[in-house]
Amino acid sequence: MEELDIIVCAKQVPDPEAPPSSFSIDRESMSVVPHGVPPVTNPFDENALELAIRIRELTGGTITMLSMGKSISRAVLLKAMATGADRAVLIEDPAAEVGPAAGSATARVLAEAVLRIGRFDLLLAGRQAADTNSGQVAIGLSVLLGIPCVTRASSVEVRDGRLLVERTLPDSLEVVEVSPPAALITGPEAGDLRYPKIADIKAAKGRPCEVLHLADLGVEQSGAPRVRLLDLTQPVRERRCRMVDGESGAEAGERLAALLQGKGVI
Amino acid sequence: MKGELNGSSGVMVFAQCSGEKGMNRLAGELAGLGMRLAKDLGEDATVVVCGPGAERAADELAGLGMRTCLVEGAEAVAGSGCVPATVAGPLCLRERPRLVMYGHVPPGDEEAVRLAYLLGAGVTSDCTAMEVCDEREIVLSKPVYGGNVMARFNPESYPYVVTVRPHVGVAPEPGTSVVGEIVRLEASDLLPDGDDAARRGATLVSREQVPSNGVCLEEAGVVVAGGRGMGGREGFESLEKLAGLLGGAVGASRPPCDSGWANSASQVGITGKIVAPDIYIAVAISGSTQHLSGMSDAGTIVAVNRDPDAYIFKVSDYGVTGDWKEVLPAFTARLAEMKRQEG
Numbered sequence: 001m002e003e004l005d006i007i008v009c010a011k012q013v014p015d016p017e018a019p020p021s022s023f024s025i026d027r028e029s030m031s032v033v034p035h036g037v038p039p040v041t042n043p044f045d046e047n048a049l050e051l052a053i054r055i056r057e058l059t060g061g062t063i064t065m066l067s068m069g070k071s072i073s074r075a076v077l078l079k080a081m082a083t084g085a086d087r088a089v090l091i092e093d094p095a096a097e098v099g100p101a102a103g104s105a106t107a108r109v110l111a112e113a114v115l116r117i118g119r120f121d122l123l124l125a126g127r128q129a130a131d132t133n134s135g136q137v138a139i140g141l142s143v144l145l146g147i148p149c150v151t152r153a154s155s156v157e158v159r160d161g162r163l164l165v166e167r168t169l170p171d172s173l174e175v176v177e178v179s180p181p182a183a184l185i186t187g188p189e190a191g192d193l194r195y196p197k198i199a200d201i202k203a204a205k206g207r208p209c210e211v212l213h214l215a216d217l218g219v220e221q222s223g224a225p226r227v228r229l230l231d232l233t234q235p236v237r238e239r240r241c242r243m244v245d246g247e248s249g250a251e252a253g254e255r256l257a258a259l260l261q262g263k264g265v266i
Numbered sequence: 267m268k269g270e271l272n273g274s275s276g277v278m279v280f281a282q283c284s285g286e287k288g289m290n291r292l293a294g295e296l297a298g299l300g301m302r303l304a305k306d307l308g309e310d311a312t313v314v315v316c317g318p319g320a321e322r323a324a325d326e327l328a329g330l331g332m333r334t335c336l337v338e339g340a341e342a343v344a345g346s347g348c349v350p351a352t353v354a355g356p357l358c359l360r361e362r363p364r365l366v367m368y369g370h371v372p373p374g375d376e377e378a379v380r381l382a383y384l385l386g387a388g389v390t391s392d393c394t395a396m397e398v399c400d401e402r403e404i405v406l407s408k409p410v411y412g413g414n415v416m417a418r419f420n421p422e423s424y425p426y427v428v429t430v431r432p433h434v435g436v437a438p439e440p441g442t443s444v445v446g447e448i449v450r451l452e453a454s455d456l457l458p459d460g461d462d463a464a465r466r467g468a469t470l471v472s473r474e475q476v477p478s479n480g481v482c483l484e485e486a487g488v489v490v491a492g493g494r495g496m497g498g499r500e501g502f503e504s505l506e507k508l509a510g511l512l513g514g515a516v517g518a519s520r521p522p523c524d525s526g527w528a529n530s531a532s533q534v535g536i537t538g539k540i541v542a543p544d545i546y547i548a549v550a551i552s553g554s555t556q557h558l559s560g561m562s563d564a565g566t567i568v569a570v571n572r573d574p575d576a577y578i579f580k581v582s583d584y585g586v587t588g589d590w591k592e593v594l595p596a597f598t599a600r601l602a603e604m605k606r607q608e609g
């Protein structure tokens with residue numbers, strides 16, 4: 001198989017593992033404000049980057065990270081690049097729409113950026129961003145670019161010059177063959193992103209990083225089909241918990257069984 | 267009015283059927299929701315099915331009172347009973363619905379996005395509520411930030427595509443309204459150039475079914491779920507024993523699925539299954555937002571966790587602080603004993 005040039009789309013998001021109390025809503029600007037939550041690379045995009053690195057180990061080639069945001073943390077970017085990206089292309093613009101109402105604007109801008117990057121064989125991205133949970137950008141991008149798209153890709157194999165992608169579906173395992181250019185979309189099924197070594201982080205600092213603004217791409221974000229954000233609220237999930245204890249865990253377990261039966265729960 | 271500007275009207279539901287079993291539960295829920303929204307809009311609702319089992323599903327859906335469109339000769343997305351975007355696209359161009367609905371389960375969640383981009387339409391995934399305001403405005407709710415925040419949206423252009431979570435719609439009782447018309451369409455009329463795999467450019471090489479563990483997670487009255495703290499496959503065997511005793515299904519948070527201790531189909535949460543059983547027993551699960559947003563509508567939530575400060579206790583009705591290795595066997599044994607006594 002020839003060398004493959006891979007683009008990995010990766011967004012920065014507030015760390016999704018932060019406790020619920022660290023997110024609040026600013027009604028004025030209609031946005032979610034994370035308090036003391038550091039940005040991280042969207043976890044599913046990290047899975048995509050890991051898959052890209054494994055593909056490059058098989059075929060050789062290059063990995064370009066493509067990211068859009070109002071402002072992109074260079075430290076977070078470097079950490080991801082250090083695991084194996086060769087270069088980055090950033091669309092960094094205060095006017096970039098990346099919030100819950102971004103809709104297909106994001107996919108449109110990224111499609112322009114991909115065309116500008118030019119030649120590529122594979123486009124990899126995570127299934128959804130942990131902040132918008134919208135799950136449309138990666139598939140949408142493949143439709144806009146007119147390339148086949150394989151979702152839930154967990155691993156890739158090259159056999160007789162053919163690119164075989166394994167898909168992990170809820171009730172089955174599938175293998176499909178695709179010919180580049182194609183999009184592969186993934187999540188935890190591709191495995192965790194490897195850790196960079198300190199030396200790799202230093203080396204990553206020297207890798208090329210091109211910064212673009214929306215105007216450079218000449219796309220009107222407002223041309224996309226739109227939704228209007230009406231409001232944001234925080235769901236109330238808390239309940240009053242009745243704690244059951246005992247001299248030992250076993251005793252507490254027995255008491256719990258008796259209590260649940262007594263209350264008619266079980 | 268926006269809808270009339272580009273001539274779109276009505277609600278079109280793309281339902282998934284489960285082969286021999288006809289329509290699945292979600293299809294009934296979407297039919298109910300679709301009909302309610304259409305009524306509020308003063309427009310029509312249509313449900314579309316294709317693939318294996320579609321004939322039976324069409325009869326059942328028409329029996330719920332819905333106009334039903336059966337696309338004959340169209341293949342469902344491989345192994346799923348879901349109407350593919352390549353079939354839905356031409357149908358939407360022909361019927362011009364204002365609102366298009368898929369269920370938010372694989373692969374409908376993906377087909378809906380493909381369809382939206384093929385049509386140049388907007389799309390919102392994972393809607394947890396939908397209503398019509400001021401007669402014409404459609405308002406959608408969906409979780410963002412992993413379920414920490416709910417956002418409400420209003421489409422500004424039509425057609426608009428949504429995916430709807432299980433348990434959001436309510437299936438009408440069969441036989442309570444006039445049987446809907448069944449419209450038969452030939453796939454070859456919709457897709458004169460043929461379908462599908464070739465155009466998508468990915469060809470299926472093999473498929474291997476992953477054995478499922480019996481009780482359907484989404485439909486179970488009792489779910490016994492384990493988290494990272496189960497420590498391995500053996501831990502899940504204890505959960506299976508308890509679930510078996512209660513006639514329930516086994517669920518999991520994400521880490522056990524990633525580690526292969528639990529089947530990936532048993533993941534509960536924003537990127538797994540959305541469940542609302544009568545009883546949810548969460549064992550060694552910390553209570554991340556992403557997990558909670560898949561199960562917080564359960565009737566009664568019971569948590570076992572060795573960390574007294576675990577967030578899961580804040581969202582539970584009953585809790586035990588302790589090691590599941592001590593608590594669970596005693597709990598299961600006591601329940602078994604009580605069951606025996608009941609006879």
Ligand SMILES: Cc1cc2nc3c(=O)[nH]c(=O)nc-3n(C[C@H](O)[C@H](O)[C@H](O)COP(=O)(O)OP(=O)(O)OC[C@H]3O[C@@H](n4cnc5c(N)ncnc54)[C@H](O)[C@@H]3O)c2cc1C
Nearest residue numbers: 493494495519520535536537538550552557572573589590
């Ligand atoms: C975009 C995105 C989507 C996600 N989607 C989902 C999803 O759909 N579903 C999901 O579940 N997660 C999802 N996650 C992951 C989620 O953020 C959490 O990481 C995950 O839910 C944590 O699982 P856990 O509670 O099992 O593990 P942990 O948070 O590690 O908790 C383990 C718990 O076990 C307890 N414990 C350990 N040992 C024992 C013992 N012997 N006895 C009793 N208790 C013990 C500990 O006290 C702890 O509370 C998603 C994350 C992202 C970023």
